[in-house]
Structures are given as C-alpha cells and as structure tokens.
Amino acid sequence: MRFMILAKKNFKEIFLDYISLVFAIALPIVMLLILQTFGRVESFFNPTNLTPGIVVFGFAMISLSSCMTLARDRDSALLSRLLTAPLSANDFILAYSLPYVPVVIMHIVVLFGTGGLLGLEISGNAGLVLLILFVMSIGYIGLGMILGSVFTYKAVPIAWQAVNLLTIFSGAWFSLEIIGGGIQSIMNALPFAHAIGAARDVMVQGVGFSDIATDFYWVLGYTVVFVALGIFLFRRRMME
Amino acid sequence: MTESIQGNGFAIQTFSISRKFRNFVAVDGIDLSVKEGELFSLLGPNGAGKTTAIRMLCCLLRPSSGTATIMGHDIQKDPVAVKKVIDVSPQETAIAEYLNARENLSLMGGIHGIEKELVKKRSEELLEMMGLTNRSKERVKKYSGGMKRRLSIAMALVSDPQVLFLDEPTLGLDPQSRRSVWEYIAELKGQKTIVLTTHYLEEADALADRVAIIDEGKIIALGTPRELKDSVSDMQVMVVKAKNLTFDAIEGLREIFPEVREIEDGIEIKAKEIGFFDVVDYLRPKGVIIESTSLKEVTLDDVFLQLTGKELRE
Ligand SMILES: Nc1ncnc2c1ncn2[C@@H]1O[C@H](COP(=O)(O)OP(=O)(O)O)[C@@H](O)[C@H]1O
Ligand SMILES: [Mg+2]
Numbered sequence: 001m002r003f004m005i006l007a008k009k010n011f012k013e014i015f016l017d018y019i020s021l022v023f024a025i026a027l028p029i030v031m032l033l034i035l036q037t038f039g040r041v042e043s044f045f046n047p048t049n050l051t052p053g054i055v056v057f058g059f060a061m062i063s064l065s066s067c068m069t070l071a072r073d074r075d076s077a078l079l080s081r082l083l084t085a086p087l088s089a090n091d092f093i094l095a096y097s098l099p100y101v102p103v104v105i106m107h108i109v110v111l112f113g114t115g116g117l118l119g120l121e122i123s124g125n126a127g128l129v130l131l132i133l134f135v136m137s138i139g140y141i142g143l144g145m146i147l148g149s150v151f152t153y154k155a156v157p158i159a160w161q162a163v164n165l166l167t168i169f170s171g172a173w174f175s176l177e178i179i180g181g182g183i184q185s186i187m188n189a190l191p192f193a194h195a196i197g198a199a200r201d202v203m204v205q206g207v208g209f210s211d212i213a214t215d216f217y218w219v220l221g222y223t224v225v226f227v228a229l230g231i232f233l234f235r236r237r238m239m240e
Numbered sequence: 241m242t243e244s245i246q247g248n249g250f251a252i253q254t255f256s257i258s259r260k261f262r263n264f265v266a267v268d269g270i271d272l273s274v275k276e277g278e279l280f281s282l283l284g285p286n287g288a289g290k291t292t293a294i295r296m297l298c299c300l301l302r303p304s305s306g307t308a309t310i311m312g313h314d315i316q317k318d319p320v321a322v323k324k325v326i327d328v329s330p331q332e333t334a335i336a337e338y339l340n341a342r343e344n345l346s347l348m349g350g351i352h353g354i355e356k357e358l359v360k361k362r363s364e365e366l367l368e369m370m371g372l373t374n375r376s377k378e379r380v381k382k383y384s385g386g387m388k389r390r391l392s393i394a395m396a397l398v399s400d401p402q403v404l405f406l407d408e409p410t411l412g413l414d415p416q417s418r419r420s421v422w423e424y425i426a427e428l429k430g431q432k433t434i435v436l437t438t439h440y441l442e443e444a445d446a447l448a449d450r451v452a453i454i455d456e457g458k459i460i461a462l463g464t465p466r467e468l469k470d471s472v473s474d475m476q477v478m479v480v481k482a483k484n485l486t487f488d489a490i491e492g493l494r495e496i497f498p499e500v501r502e503i504e505d506g507i508e509i510k511a512k513e514i515g516f517f518d519v520v521d522y523l524r525p526k527g528v529i530i531e532s533t534s535l536k537e538v539t540l541d542d543v544f545l546q547l548t549g550k551e552l553r554e
Contacts, residue, residue: 009343009347012343013338076333081328081329081330081396082351086353
C-alpha cells in the first residue's frame with residue numbers, strides 16, 4: 001500500500017494547486033449557468049440536455065490537472081527520484097491516477113446538484129447515466145496519463161487543447177446535430193460524443209441499456225485503450 | 241555469482257558499462273570499483289557522461305552493454321534489491337514544490353517503507369542539519385535556490401541508504417551555500433558509501449577519498465586527489481613578486497633553478513624542491529625588493545589539462 005503515500009501527495013497537490021481545481025469544478029458550473037439561459041431562444045439549452053455534456057467537459061478539465069501533475073514531476077526530476085524507491089510500476093500508475101477518482105465523483109455530484117436546482121430531470125435510470133459517465137471519466141484519466149508521459153510541463157497544456165476541442169465538438173456545449181457533416185462523423189468515431197449522447201438519451205428520453213449498448217461499449221473500448229496506452233507509455237518512461 | 245560478489249568490500253562495481261543514445265556514446269565502457277564507506281567522486285566537464293552513469297547505477301537508464309552491481313545486486317537482474325539500498329539526489333532540485341519541507345521528507349521516508357516515527361525523528365535531524373527547521377512548515381515553492389538544494393539532498397537521506405548518489409549537489413549555488421553543503425557532505429563521510437559527481441574540481445579535491453576523472457564517457461584517470469596531482473608533476477612552483485628585478489639577478493637565479501619564468505611583477509620558479517631561503521638569500525644582496533612569495537599548488541585542473549589538453553573550467 002505504499003502507493004497510497006504517493007497518491008496522497010498527488011491528491012494534496014490537486015487542492016494546493018487550486019487553479020486547476022477551480023477550472024475543473026467551477027468553470028463547468030459557470031458554463032451550465034450561462035448556457036441554460038439560452039433556453040429562452042433555443043429549447044435544446046435546458047439543464048437536462050446540457051448537464052451530461054458539461055460533466056464530460058469537466059472531465060477534460062480534470063485530465064488537464066492530471067497530466068500537468070505528472071509532467072511537472074517528470075520535468076523537476078522528482079519522478080526520477082521517486083522511481084529510485086522500491087515501488088512497482090503499478091504503484092506509480094495507481095498513485096498518479098486514483099487521486100482523480102474522488103475529484104471526478106465530486107464534480108459529478110456538484111454538477112448534477114446544480115442541474116437539479118435548475119430543474120434537471122432524469123427520466124431513465126440514473127445509475128445508467130452515472131455508469132456511462134464514470135467509465136468515460138476513467139478514459140479521460142488515461143488520456144491524462146498519456147499526455148503527461150509524453151509531453152513536458154510547458155507543452156502539456158497545448159497538447160491538451162486537442163482533447164479539449166474534441167470534447168467541445170463532441171457536443172459538450174450544444175447538440176452534435178447542429179454541426180453535422182464530416183465533423184459529426186469524426187466525432188462519432190471517437191468516444192466522447194457517444195458518452196454525452198447516451199447519457200442524454202437516458203436522461204431525456206428515458207431509454208434503457210439495450211438502446212445505448214453500442215454507445216456504452218464504444219466508450220468502454222476507448223477507455224480500455226486509453227488506459228492501456230497510458231500505462232504502456234508510463235512504463236516506458238520508468239527505465240529508458 | 242551475486243553471493244560471491246557480496247561482502248568483498250565493494251559497494252559498487254561496474255563492468256564495462258556503456259550507454260548509447262542513438263549513435264552517440266555517452267558512457268563508454270566504464271570499469272570502476274567503489275569501496276564500502278568510500279566517498280568517490282566522478283569529476284568531469286559538462287556532457288562528460290556523469291549523470292548518464294549515475295542514472296544507470298540507479299536503475300533509471302538501461303545500459304546498452306555491460307552492467308554493474310550495487311552491494312552485490314545486479315542493476316539489471318535485480319533492480320528492486322538495488323533500489324532498497326540506494327538513494328539519489330538528482331542533478332535537478334527534485335522536490336514537490338507545493339508541499340512543505342516536512343511533507344517532502346515524509347513522502348520520501350514513506351515510499352521507502354520507513355516507519356512513521358522514525359521518519360519523523362530523522363526529518364527533525366535533517367532539517368536541523370540543513371538549517372531548514374524554522375521554515376519547515378512553509379511551502380517549498382517559496383524557498384531560495386540554496387534552500388531547495390539542501391532540502392533535495394536531505395530528501396535522499398531520509399531512507400538512510402547504504403549507497404548515496406549525489407549528482408552535482410552544489411550546481412548553481414552561491415559560494416556560501418556551497419561551503420555549507422560541503423560541510424554536510426563531509427559530516428556524512430565514512431558513514432555510508434557516497435558517489436558524488438561534480439564539475440567543480442575544488443569540490444572533488446576537498447571531499448573525495450578517490451576521484452575518477454571522466455571525459456567523453458571514459459575514465460581517463462583514477463586515484464586519490466594527491467596521487468592525481470602528483471602524477472602530473474612532482475615539481476613545485478614558487479611565485480615571487482618583487483621590485484627591482486634585474487636581468488643579472490634573474491640570470492644568476494637560473495644557475496640555481498634552471499626553470500625561471502618572468503611574469504608580471506615578478507618571477508615564477510619551477511623545481512623539484514624550492515627552498516624559501518635559497519631564493520630570498522640569493523635575491524636580497526642583489527638589491528631586489530621581495531614583496532611576496534608563494535608556493536603554487538598543482539590542481540586537478542592541471543591534471544585534466546595535461547590528460548585532455550582542455551581546461552576543466554568553462
Ligand atoms: N536522453 C538523452 N538523449 C540523448 N542524449 C543524451 C541523453 N542524456 C544525455 N545525453 C547526452 O549524453 C552526454 C552526457 O550527458 P550527461 O551524462 O548528462 O553528462 P554530465 O552529467 O557529465 O554533464 C551529453 O552529450 C548529453 O547531451
Ligand atoms: Mg550531469
């Protein structure tokens with residue numbers, strides 16, 4: 001359980017480096033508050049439609065925080081020093097990913113809470129909504145591990161913009177149908193639009209698992225790939 | 241094989257260890273043996289391959305060929321055993337900037353599996369020793385460069401390793417902080433095996449039991465600082481600053497000491513043995529006014545210069 005000591009350090013840093021936390025928790029709330037005011041002109045912009053997308057947008061923010069922590073420790077050689085301690089590869093991977101799980105949960109609770117105050121309704125199974133969002137969040141933590149293993153502290157926020165843009169264009173702030181065309185099909189090849197779309201369908205139309213099964217496995221598949229690639233790249237950094 | 245190596249008095253042995261980066265050879269077949277309890281220094285200019293060598297010994301880089309053992313454990317076959325007996329203070333100040341000094345130290349103690357109470361006790365001692373006690377609850381982000389460096393070294397000591405690697409521990413420090421770090425290292429001397437890399441020759445000279453001079457990935461000289469300096473020259477050099485030095489006086493002196501060189505404000509005499517009074521008693525009657533005399537020591541810089549034709553100092 002030595003990874004817990006390192007995980008604790010990373011967990012502390014999330015809160016001490018509060019700017020990234022403000023972005024991850026507060027910015028999505030602000031987005032939700034702003035976007036739902038458009039509801040008067042365009043019916044799509046209601047809390048029920050918006051919340052799943054903005055939750056996923058928050059995951060992208062959390063992945064930024066996770067890849068910054070990893071890249072910072074690599075840049076400062078703190079990671080080198082930690083790697084000379086008798087910890088296993090798995091210890092390190094857990095220590096740099098687990099601390100974000102409570103942050104993800106906190107983010108989901110806070111955002112759904114805000115949505116609830118604004119009149120959000122879940123017609124389908126709430127557990128199903130949480131399941132698909134949670135699986136997606138693990139995928140984003142995997143993406144953070146990939147970026148943090150590859151890029152330097154300075155380059156990581158720039159590289160992360162790709163994740164951010166893909167998330168937004170996957171319909172985080174609006175309906176993917178508005179965009180349509182080639183972009184829509186690219187986004188449909190990626191997991192983010194499936195996570196947002198499936199969560200929306202369960203919440204708005206109240207569909208069951210069988211109706212979103214394809215979306216769910218799509219998201220799950222990508223999450224497995226992101227996490228596996230993250231672990232692979234991290235391990236490669238351990239002994240170069 | 242591992243058992244037979246253990247207990248032979250060597251903390252570290254390398255066997256033609258090499259490391260390439262693409263086609264560039266950073267460490268080129270190094271063979272070294274470091275005795276238990278020895279303070280061993282790798283001295284060489286920037287880019288000589290010191291850090292690459294240390295990173296291999298700490299299991300952070302894979303050797304391209306050859307290998308090494310630390311306390312009898314092979315770095316490639318048994319990195320876990322190696323990691324249990326070593327600790328390293330990397331060339332960069334490797335600290336967690338958002339935590340305070342105490343938290344940094346307990347992080348290191350914790351991941352090495354040291355008991356909480358013991359970590360606490362050692363942290364107190366280390367903070368005291370590094371002069372950080374009264375600022376130990378402050379976030380280390382706010383520390384000066386010297387303080388960060390001292391903390392970084394302290395972090396390598398919490399686990400009380402048998403073998404300690406210090407990679408350029410005084411890099412970029414002001415002279416005063418450098419002195420204090422030297423004092424701390426001198427205190428540790430004899431208690432554990434220490435490998436210290438540096439490109440400051442004074443550092444190696446002041447601290448090391450033995451020095452290996454490294455250049456372009458190869459060890460080009462090895463010995464105690466005294467041995468190395470003696471190998472360059474067994475000649476003494478005396479600098480005499482004087483006024484009224486006549487041609488006659490200098491020529492006359494050359495009959496006693498064949499190698500006399502004129503320098504600004506005086507002369508430089510080179511000989512196997514130079515007696516102070518031999519010089520003074522000869523020059524005074526000739527009307528020369530001697531302002532000062534000094535014996536110039538051979539430095540490790542001279543050793544490096546003779547071996548490579550380059551200066552160690554940039
Ligand atoms: N990861 C790397 N990739 C490519 N070249 C490297 C790498 N690490 C070190 N080098 C090169 O190897 C040489 C030795 O570097 P290093 O061991 O850091 O020297 P020193 O510590 O003696 O200053 C340098 O020329 C450096 O550029
Ligand atoms: Mg170096």
